[in-house]
Amino acid sequence: MEALSRPIINHRGAEFHRFYEQLIEKAKKLFTTEGDVVILSSSGTGGVEAAVQNLIRPGDKAVVPVFGEFSERLADLLEFAGGSAVRVAAAYGDAPSIAEIEDTFRRNKDAKALFVVYNETSTGVAFRQLKQAGEIASANGAFFVVDAISNFAGDELPVDHYGVDICITGSQKCLAAPPGLALLSIGRRARKSIEENRRSSLYFDISRYLRYLERKETPFTPCLPLFYALDEAINMIFEEGLANRIVRHKRCSDALYEAFEILGLQLFAKRQVRSTTVIAVEQPENVSGKQFRETLDEKFGISVAGGFAELSDKLFRVGCMGQVNREHVLSTLAAISSALSMLGFENPKEAALGAAEEKLKGL
Amino acid sequence: MEALSRPIINHRGAEFHRFYEQLIEKAKKLFTTEGDVVILSSSGTGGVEAAVQNLIRPGDKAVVPVFGEFSERLADLLEFAGGSAVRVAAAYGDAPSIAEIEDTFRRNKDAKALFVVYNETSTGVAFRQLKQAGEIASANGAFFVVDAISNFAGDELPVDHYGVDICITGSQKCLAAPPGLALLSIGRRARKSIEENRRSSLYFDISRYLRYLERKETPFTPCLPLFYALDEAINMIFEEGLANRIVRHKRCSDALYEAFEILGLQLFAKRQVRSTTVIAVEQPENVSGKQFRETLDEKFGISVAGGFAELSDKLFRVGCMGQVNREHVLSTLAAISSALSMLGFENPKEAALGAAEEKLKGL
Numbered sequence: 001m002e003a004l005s006r007p008i009i010n011h012r013g014a015e016f017h018r019f020y021e022q023l024i025e026k027a028k029k030l031f032t033t034e035g036d037v038v039i040l041s042s043s044g045t046g047g048v049e050a051a052v053q054n055l056i057r058p059g060d061k062a063v064v065p066v067f068g069e070f071s072e073r074l075a076d077l078l079e080f081a082g083g084s085a086v087r088v089a090a091a092y093g094d095a096p097s098i099a100e101i102e103d104t105f106r107r108n109k110d111a112k113a114l115f116v117v118y119n120e121t122s123t124g125v126a127f128r129q130l131k132q133a134g135e136i137a138s139a140n141g142a143f144f145v146v147d148a149i150s151n152f153a154g155d156e157l158p159v160d161h162y163g164v165d166i167c168i169t170g171s172q173k174c175l176a177a178p179p180g181l182a183l184l185s186i187g188r189r190a191r192k193s194i195e196e197n198r199r200s201s202l203y204f205d206i207s208r209y210l211r212y213l214e215r216k217e218t219p220f221t222p223c224l225p226l227f228y229a230l231d232e233a234i235n236m237i238f239e240e241g242l243a244n245r246i247v248r249h250k251r252c253s254d255a256l257y258e259a260f261e262i263l264g265l266q267l268f269a270k271r272q273v274r275s276t277t278v279i280a281v282e283q284p285e286n287v288s289g290k291q292f293r294e295t296l297d298e299k300f301g302i303s304v305a306g307g308f309a310e311l312s313d314k315l316f317r318v319g320c321m322g323q324v325n326r327e328h329v330l331s332t333l334a335a336i337s338s339a340l341s342m343l344g345f346e347n348p349k350e351a352a353l354g355a356a357e358e359k360l361k362g363l
Numbered sequence: 364m365e366a367l368s369r370p371i372i373n374h375r376g377a378e379f380h381r382f383y384e385q386l387i388e389k390a391k392k393l394f395t396t397e398g399d400v401v402i403l404s405s406s407g408t409g410g411v412e413a414a415v416q417n418l419i420r421p422g423d424k425a426v427v428p429v430f431g432e433f434s435e436r437l438a439d440l441l442e443f444a445g446g447s448a449v450r451v452a453a454a455y456g457d458a459p460s461i462a463e464i465e466d467t468f469r470r471n472k473d474a475k476a477l478f479v480v481y482n483e484t485s486t487g488v489a490f491r492q493l494k495q496a497g498e499i500a501s502a503n504g505a506f507f508v509v510d511a512i513s514n515f516a517g518d519e520l521p522v523d524h525y526g527v528d529i530c531i532t533g534s535q536k537c538l539a540a541p542p543g544l545a546l547l548s549i550g551r552r553a554r555k556s557i558e559e560n561r562r563s564s565l566y567f568d569i570s571r572y573l574r575y576l577e578r579k580e581t582p583f584t585p586c587l588p589l590f591y592a593l594d595e596a597i598n599m600i601f602e603e604g605l606a607n608r609i610v611r612h613k614r615c616s617d618a619l620y621e622a623f624e625i626l627g628l629q630l631f632a633k634r635q636v637r638s639t640t641v642i643a644v645e646q647p648e649n650v651s652g653k654q655f656r657e658t659l660d661e662k663f664g665i666s667v668a669g670g671f672a673e674l675s676d677k678l679f680r681v682g683c684m685g686q687v688n689r690e691h692v693l694s695t696l697a698a699i700s701s702a703l704s705m706l707g708f709e710n711p712k713e714a715a716l717g718a719a720e721e722k723l724k725g726l
Contacts (some may be wrong), residue, residue: 080562135609200563
């Protein structure tokens, strides 16, 4: 928050050049890539749209596991760009298997790319077999694009090691900066293809961002306050250590999952695909979702989200990302337990908190 | 700057709804429009691209006065969207006449729109006959779109009164907030056409922003710190009064123009089309532009821009926008005069400052 209000400088001047160059170097380290990183002044969706529009030409086919709102949106974006999306669907709460993806490629040898949402914010499901998915894409000569908006830097994602050609994230999730920027890692192979494509958007023309990167500038006026905040957020990640940060997310989410089960709640995501950054819980039948969320907000100052679209009152979702820590987890659990009791859903608060404390030991 | 660091709130919650609703109402008042206003988390260029992509379908023809870098870019954007740009060119430093635009419409009866850059940042030229241009567009049943990025709220632009269907501006120019947002006013007729068009971009789909406006939300995560800063910036504009603000810009630019002439410098823009927000001055032949700008920056802490592209070392451009005031004008003039002297261009500093003070009296 403090970094946001550093003075606005000329984004075509030497001071910006020095700042931007070191920011991009740090971002590359965070993505663990030898490729390039571009930063767009847009939301994460803008970043996903940029990846799609720069890689996919009309007629191109792309395979997309679809298992929630954001992977649906990704498939729509592919079709917006004139591509055809080969959807590999799974029931909400689960993710498609590697075998299904492999099979889809067998039936679509001409697929140009595999686009995967790593963490489905809408259902609290993570696609856990990214490395294998990358191998399938590679074996089929397809690009591998990962939308990691809601778990990048909170979950494992060594970009080059996993064979990811383009990885997209947003500033406001696990990077823990305010919302406003999209970051994209661009591997060498993707860069070549992007530079050869004709694009329909100027603002999302990645080849232009890559060209301007050489002179340490952005093609259009950058959202400077957010650039400053991102810079500070990345510094804070390196101070903690990326590996420690990932462990912290895992342990906080483990504590939440365990405690929710003790409270007598049903978890929405299947055990093996549970997200470590968004915890989706089924709303108890006798407690109105809207009333529950309002009680939490008004009495305890804690915001949880409902489900998306038709799941709106069937789920509540708890964020477990960014600066999430022991106190956040315990106070959130205590508030949820109390709110449920107030609305007539009795639950063993002490047992749940005790189990969570056990999982959080030393954190 | 202080507003930037207000707490990040849930952009799907009641607190955001209240905030966003009043922000949009204030923005409408600023645009003096009965139409809608949408705010995009992008640079101004993103806003121009959105206007083009939402209004222009492949094959559509649009008339564009071209008299500098940004109007060239606008014509390019029209062609990116599959439209055909009918360029009405003027020499840099001047703007096309109303007669030329009228004549172009006579020869292109099927033109769907007139796109005008109000203030050419690259050459310091303002297109001064907006109202008449709007009448021509209207008489030809064409949409009238105005890119007012670098002078909106610093120069006259009563949107509805001038018949402007879409007006675009950015947060960082005369609104005097940090960079990061584009604002677009959307008139009723434009709204209808936009809602009927199929768009190629999701992020820049204005009809989606208009739909979400009804529930007081943005379709994608907004760049919240910038929304806060914009809100505060608009409050500050109303505190000053929009009319007073426009007079302040005019008087500060009058002072700069007069003083530069006294210093013996040539002004780049013709008198009748001079911008009140960007003052373009010809670089004296014996003074290197690069050295001049560096001297100003290093010795006096004052940044001026060079020219664009091939004009890079032929011009320097002085910003006269946002919070610009008497002290800014006088200290900038004094620094420019001293820097020129240091680089061997003798000039009458006292006379220039005296003339500027005269123009600024009472400000």
